[in-house]
Amino acid sequence: MKNTFGTAVAVTLFGESHGEMIGCVIDGLSSGVTVSEDAIAKALARRRPAGLNSTSRVEPDDFRIVSGVYHGKTTGTPVTILIPNTQNHSTDYENAPRLARPGHADYTAHVKYHGFEDFRGGGHFSGRLTAALVAAGAIGAEALRQKGIVIGTHISSIAGIEDTPFAATEQEIRAQIGTLSALSFPVFSQKQGEEMQNAILAARNEGDSVGGTLETAVIGMPAGVGEPFFDSVESRLSHMLFSVPAVKGVEFGDGFALAAHRGSEANDAMRIKDGKVVTLTNHAGGIYGGITNGAPLRFRIAVKPTPSIFKEQATVSLTEVKEEILSLKGRHDPCIVHRAAPVVDAVTALVLCDMLSLTFGVDYFSPASNPS
Amino acid sequence: MKNTFGTAVAVTLFGESHGEMIGCVIDGLSSGVTVSEDAIAKALARRRPAGLNSTSRVEPDDFRIVSGVYHGKTTGTPVTILIPNTQNHSTDYENAPRLARPGHADYTAHVKYHGFEDFRGGGHFSGRLTAALVAAGAIGAEALRQKGIVIGTHISSIAGIEDTPFAATEQEIRAQIGTLSALSFPVFSQKQGEEMQNAILAARNEGDSVGGTLETAVIGMPAGVGEPFFDSVESRLSHMLFSVPAVKGVEFGDGFALAAHRGSEANDAMRIKDGKVVTLTNHAGGIYGGITNGAPLRFRIAVKPTPSIFKEQATVSLTEVKEEILSLKGRHDPCIVHRAAPVVDAVTALVLCDMLSLTFGVDYFSPASNPS
């Protein structure tokens, strides 16, 4: 459905960039899951712009949970999170001529909604909405953590500058994920990270922007989750990942690189270790036939460069049939790749909560069914 | 849902590689759409193995439409297509020791279904099932064609050997798509196509397999179709594309290449041509903010090398906790990239029929609402 995704655990997203607030509803999560406002605040902080590289609109993200949590735990009924918008300068928009910003949804929203859309700051299409997803995902991530499942995302590349990839073993990846959650610019190689930041500043100085890739790993997923065909793990995850603004590519395991490999290189040999089936490599990204095989989930996404740039751009008017030249002013990130990392973590958490609950039942995350 | 996908137009898929038949149900397509058994047969023929490069199991694909079509046109109620399996040699399987084939769903299906799965030839996970999708997609494609929407897929690369990409203009792409439907090995450059086939044969001779990429273009989609967030065109299409066996990557427009570009290079400038808004380039693949912008849809998928290879592979038993060495025999394609092209066309057609019907109503494809 349009702004609702999930079957056993579903998230509904609402709000606009310059409306009173944004928010979301998470429905179907097991009762009894601990909800840490601190963990939500930390996740939101990771998404918030920081430092020279980012937009100057800084929202405090003073979220409120207004339903579904009682005495610090989920009740099992819908959890609603509201995040007020406080830093919106709507008057900037009301009187400006309406031009379609290339690369944005301005034009397509105008066609679809016949001019009734709230266009200010991108309206419902704004990256601002992802704050609500991050808050929801933080609750989902906590539920997963209680089952030993952890998710981490690092910047795989920005402007062509590449970070070290995730390590090979579960143990190492788990340690890496632990370090990522503390970083607002999540890279493994500090040196490469600095080069990326220089590339961002260079683009910014030219009124331009840069893109990049993110790599995500999930440790602890049990084997046997997912479905043949239309609910494959890849189908479900890509559905959500492609709903994150600016994502234009998703690949699992070795992804596009597999296209140039031989089957003998691509297949993951299977062995037995401590009585458990394991794969010796993980080219498949932890998914065989759409179903988890017990190895770490591994995928990469492509984030296009921020379309909001300060260079002059050829475009059209939205109020008359007329060509125009756009000169953007205001607050815009020259790069959103690092800010997208917690969003990817969040949507991954929500999809996995859904698939696990669908497979193992609605009480999967409940302390009632997980005696410690 | 597991084996049903779509909202206004939904497809349900069933069958196993070595069962009596496979098939599908298409529900929600407008009444009055012409169903050409010839067009279905042609689409199935494109998917069928042919020549030296392919498996020796050749099914005649004598499909039957057993519901939902009356006097050659859709009735508006579920269309059911059955395709018998005739060339299955099930006895080959019944007595063989059950080993997990690396890269296949054997192991994950075993975990998920506790040994009750029909494992013969991959069972429900077999690429064989895609024949039913191709038949369904051929009906969808016919409906789209009546609205001026055409879909084409060519081999973008095999074993690293690249074909010429789609042309730049709608007119040229439309002409290219016209040529593709006649080809069982759909490439634009004959020379590159020959090199690809040589690479396939080389792999085959070594008991190995190769992968590749496919590039798809859609011409004629109206602007304004799609949704913000969870039903973006990318979300919907990727959901279906990743349900096609062996697909491990999906990218829209310039996809992963965008990650290394600047915003000034990635944005598609907008102009007015013949009173209509157009983009001067199409880096976004025809989608802005999850919604079609009227430019051609353009995406690429990565197809992993066929996991069925004849080299010895380290694996495990499915009936006891034991390491094994697998030596595959039987009929296996050294490359399925070209055979996946009509499958990609088919699932694309089904997703677009769904999204168009959801946007414009269930009669969108009906001659009653399209007087000629």
Place this chain on the structure above:
Amino acid sequence: MKNTFGTAVAVTLFGESHGEMIGCVIDGLSSGVTVSEDAIAKALARRRPAGLNSTSRVEPDDFRIVSGVYHGKTTGTPVTILIPNTQNHSTDYENAPRLARPGHADYTAHVKYHGFEDFRGGGHFSGRLTAALVAAGAIGAEALRQKGIVIGTHISSIAGIEDTPFAATEQEIRAQIGTLSALSFPVFSQKQGEEMQNAILAARNEGDSVGGTLETAVIGMPAGVGEPFFDSVESRLSHMLFSVPAVKGVEFGDGFALAAHRGSEANDAMRIKDGKVVTLTNHAGGIYGGITNGAPLRFRIAVKPTPSIFKEQATVSLTEVKEEILSLKGRHDPCIVHRAAPVVDAVTALVLCDMLSLTFGVDYFSPASNPS
């Protein structure tokens, strides 16, 4: 889905009786629909307790629309309505022993949510939640009205005392519906209405409660809306109607009375009037084969007597395995039948908006496609 219903137009409901607020999200309604805060306030006022017959918890229902409406019209993206809870006396609950109130969800919620549920005032199961549905439905009703479709519900009976049924002709029913919206105790016969109110007072004086039935009519639905089998108009409407707390029966047209009729009495003869097909009677309630036939939709629901009564009741503890005697105190309606009328109008409006949008497209209610 649990707390989301609808396909093209979906509503998501959240909140608890004693939480900070309740609310809902309406997703998929056409852009450009006029949103009248006044109409919402009037609908909420009809649901609010009034007079001697009702509970003394009177919420002001100061709703806020926080997304999806811009300059007084729907934007096409999710509309979110928040309604604060101000009159909850939560401390009443925190220290009281937890006993299952017979006829309530206390026990079943306890089993389902393992004691983590917010039980105060029934929590998420409270009739309080229907205020959010009423607000959402008021927007839907306005959209329908712009297409000439109107909905009205009167009290068909309370405590066995029956009101005059809806009239026979469309014109008469349309006039009747016009009068109903002004009534907080919607009956056609004032005399019968007074008797009903006396019966309510009599029950109240004995610490008891009464139930009743509601009859709903919808005028203006085009023929051809609905689906065979699982999305029949009856299926969709009953799904929503049975989600309204206290509803235990739903019948369409002559409903259960048809069971004792002959086919020759039950069939609605068809004739032509002003070039249009009409039925001479309407025993089928405007639905043939799950699809509207152009006659008024007509259905009745049974509302059980309020389970909150002041008589002593045998029940059990929720915190230990122990039989208890319950003596309720506090604020409870002796009858909620009349308050359920605007809720039934609301959910009917939401279901019809969904089905019409699914049939005719997402712009069905848009002024862009309805030039005046």
Place this chain on the structure above:
Amino acid sequence: MKNTFGTAVAVTLFGESHGEMIGCVIDGLSSGVTVSEDAIAKALARRRPAGLNSTSRVEPDDFRIVSGVYHGKTTGTPVTILIPNTQNHSTDYENAPRLARPGHADYTAHVKYHGFEDFRGGGHFSGRLTAALVAAGAIGAEALRQKGIVIGTHISSIAGIEDTPFAATEQEIRAQIGTLSALSFPVFSQKQGEEMQNAILAARNEGDSVGGTLETAVIGMPAGVGEPFFDSVESRLSHMLFSVPAVKGVEFGDGFALAAHRGSEANDAMRIKDGKVVTLTNHAGGIYGGITNGAPLRFRIAVKPTPSIFKEQATVSLTEVKEEILSLKGRHDPCIVHRAAPVVDAVTALVLCDMLSLTFGVDYFSPASNPS
């Protein structure tokens, strides 16, 4: 969705009365469930017309299971059942003038599908389709039985003649259900059953038809299944029940009778028996707040009299704007109430399989998670 219903366990229905075959796909049922072709055949036999009271079209119902069952057990992937139509006399229809049969979907299907519908014998709207539901339900019932859950339906009334209702205790009802499965005319009182059959014959002799009611009981449902609001047990069950052709009313527990009762009469007192919470009465039909409370599920449906009668009826042409008089010939049941009983059992089984799997996970019915 139109012809697919269910979330964790979904059924898709297809076919037409005079097409080559009808059938259905059941997706999501646990692997390892025993599939008894004999049980399916027996369920189909109960739905088949028999004796003087029924139509002379008698289909052998030689179903085939063509997917999803391997070595007599479900595989966990889609189960497809095909039932050929052999007794259709299509030529009867092709040349007859097309008149809308009052009470049938002829007219509404014509409006909806613009004349492209397969109208022969009611096409996709025919009661014939329910044979596929009965077959699917027989598999679901078997899965439920392995968990101690049994379903039974008796004729509550025909033509106003009433059968004895279900007994009061679980033990008695379980015994009653055991007797029902052997009866093609399922009543508890033989005497009342004979009177009903006389009433049917009397109607038949007058070229007329009769309706009735069915009462269903389910024993063994665990408490805690169902959802607040939109997925209440009543919502889900009524959705499916109203998709059964001719059903015009559904009530749970005491249903419409509750409307005239006081709260003190309607509430089910709760006590503890053998350490378990029980209700002393069952006015609520085993459902509190949309969620099962552990008492038997109990509901009644109203079946309208067969609309196919032999008396002359005023109607309209479907091919021109013209009033006509319809004189039906051919094979038509004077009563379908008894034949609807196994259909109600079947759809009830399918809904409960879905809700239980959604609550407890996809392996709920698997022998792997139910060691004996």
